[in-house]
Amino acid sequence: MATTLILSSDDALSRLRQSIHAKSGNFYAMYSSILGGIVTDPALMVLPLDDHMVHRGHSVFDTATLTHGMLYQLDPHLDRFLRSAELARIPLPFPRERLRQIILETAAASGHVEGSVRYWLSAGPGGYGLGPGECIGSSFYVIVFKQEAYPESYYTEGLKVVTSHVPIKPPLFARIKSTNYLPNVLVVLEAKDRSADNGVFIDQRGMVAESSNMNVAFVSKERVFRHPPFDAILSGITIQRVLQFAERLVKEGELKEIRIADIPVSEGHQAAEMMLIGSSIKVAPVVQWDGQAIGDGKPGPITKKLLEMWNEDARSAIDQLVAVPYPD
Ligand SMILES: Cc1ncc(COP(=O)(O)O)c(C=O)c1O
Structure with a gap:
């Protein structure tokens, strides 16, 4: 039957x-x-x-x-x-x-x-x-x-990340925002297995690429804002805007310069600040990578400043905001 x-x-x-x-x-x-x-x-x-x-x-x-x-x-x-x-x-x-x-x-x-x-x-x-x-x-x-909010502690205490073993997408696929997010999901699951909040994709040469659905940036001890080139990762809309904020900080003397170039993992480990950047997480400090503290192990001042600038932008930058046509 x-x-x-x-x-x-x-x-x-x-x-x-x-x-x-x-x-x-x-x-x-x-x-x-x-x-x-x-x-x-x-x-x-x-x-x-x-x-x-x-x-x-x-x-x-x-x-x-x-x-x-x-x-x-x-x-x-x-x-x-x-x-x-x-x-x-x-x-x-x-x-x-x-x-x-x-x-x-x-x-x-x-x-x-x-x-x-x-x-x-x-x-x-x-x-x-x-x-x-x-x-x-x-x-x-x-x-x-309604997007599920990230824990407030991500911003107040910072995140822990690990270098992922999940193979990175080849450049063509990394640049297309397609519905194949299996590697991205596996990065997060691997990170949770290793008691971390997220993972970092590394390319075949050992250079920092990106995170699960976020870009990864650093501030060096010399106050240089560092980001990998965009040819083999997704060009985040948020990081493109954050780079404009960083330019402002260069003019104000808080940053020395911006350098978009390969970042070996060993250089990243030595950074004063590390951050994850994307539409969902905005700008969030990373305080530990592969069990090693980043900087003094606390959210850094440039990361905080960039988050404040993002919040201000999303509230009031009229050239970045489009009004939704709600019925009266
Ligand atoms: C793989 C990947 N990298 C980076 C980003 C950050 O991009 P955006 O700032 O446009 O959200 C995302 C999110 O879309 C992503 O999925």
């Missing part, structure tokens, strides 16, 4: 509603090009299994922070999204302006003024083959959600 139910459409829909879990309350609104609109019922925030994003990972994504009812740095994120799509050879289903409008309108439909907005562009649905030739057209999805 068959034990697996065959469900009617009505039954399936009601089971989707029953499958809502405690954390679904964090999902505020979703746009799906498959539906051709926005839903706010988490039960309906689903993807077709035949979408090549699901079964082949042929898709790219990006994120923007929703803060005080504004999207911070939406345009640079959108530019990187389109660069990723081009490298992944995914055609746009709509022009850039329409994608941007959908992102803003989904944020508005959420009714929330704080959160994260993440969007995906996929080769689209059409079957279970490998090549996108069978796809009926690219799909686009947007979700507005």
